Amino acid sequence: MANIKSKKKRVKTNEKARQRNASTRSALKTYVKSADAAVSEKSDDTAKKVSTAQSKLAKAANKNSIHKNAAARKTSRLMKKATA
Numbered sequence: 001m002a003n004i005k006s007k008k009k010r011v012k013t014n015e016k017a018r019q020r021n022a023s024t025r026s027a028l029k030t031y032v033k034s035a036d037a038a039v040s041e042k043s044d045d046t047a048k049k050v051s052t053a054q055s056k057l058a059k060a061a062n063k064n065s066i067h068k069n070a071a072a073r074k075t076s077r078l079m080k081k082a083t084a
Contacts, residue, residue, distance in 0.1 A: 024065040031056045032074060039081045050082050 002008050035053035038046040054075050061071035 021065045024060055024063070028056055028060050028066070032078065035078055036081065039078075046082065050078060053078060 002011060031049075031053045035046075035049040038049040057066075057071040057075050060066045061068040
């Protein structure tokens with residue numbers, strides 16, 4: 001554990017951010033998997049699920065939970081499957 005007061009504060013802040021990012025990434029995986037499954041099954045709500053996944057990916061990238069290029073790559077792959 002750090003000795004300097006500001007470092008102690010940063011440790012707390014970093015831990016909160018890590019937990020928030022982990023939660024966001026986990027939810028993101030769920031949305032992407034759900035959209036992927038909908039595309040594979042050609043279900044009725046495919047467009048809605050794909051749209052939701054795209055939105056969540058963009059939002060996570062804007063909040064720096066994931067890298068913007070990773071979000072772009074995942075969106076691109078999802079759209080490629082959806083339009084194929």
